[in-house]
Amino acid sequence: MVAEPPKSVFYSDLCFGCGKNNSIGLKLKFKWDGKAVRTEFTPNRLHQGWAEVIHGGIITAVLDEAMAYAAGYEGIKCITATMQTRFKRPLSVGEATIVTASVTRNARRLVETTAKMTLKDGTLIAECTAKQVAAGEAEWEERPKKKSGEELQ
């Protein structure tokens, strides 16, 4: 468990997962349907681990980001405390994926989230569960836009 989670945290345009000003970032954009976030991610050559195989760390980063967004949409800013990722099938450069994530439990400061990544035909690539520690409410004005289906910047 995270010993001392920060009292407050702030979104950044330089976020590795979603920051629009991060030149090396994944630039993920999520949609929220009221229950889950969803994004599409197509890894490129810069995301390899072994030749042509996407780095497990990149897949983990995408899932971590998605889970943080799911919590954000529920109004909680969270820091990941523990996270377990299960890789089901190697992902190749250029293979388009769909990523979804949602909050499964919200008990005051402890938040549980889950995420998965599939190919467009539904083939499971990886799934993940995490325990997160709340580090402040997501303020209305900086929270990811609430409206269903709207894309975040």
Next chain:
Amino acid sequence: MVAKQQKSITTTDMCFGCGKDNPHSLKLKVEWDGKTAKAKFTPNEFHQGFTGIVHGGVISTIFDEAMGQAAYRAGIKCVTGTMLVKFKRPLSVGEPVIVTASVTKKVRRLVEIEAKMTLLDGTPVAEAQATEVIPSWKAESEG
């Protein structure tokens, strides 16, 4: 567990974790003492999640890379099957860390690896455990 696909498992200079030709890569340089892979890493502003705090996904990537390299240096080429990361303390941009990783068990095609990340003074930042798989599709081209 990881299924099928792919015919070979080869290194590339475009690796996100260590590739010297990948402009976005973490360029992790691992030292190997025969048992443990060790690397020093200082996260920069491009590695943040929330403002000033390093992204959990980037820390996980460092772990995955270090654990993969620990296996590789021990003569095993594997892919990650499951990875558990426990975060102990938020890491700030600019804080140098030491990451170490070593293979703890190898049974047939399954490889267990553990890793930890600390500040230079030994303060724990995070730790990781992975079960990696030597793919059945592996073999052939070495490199």
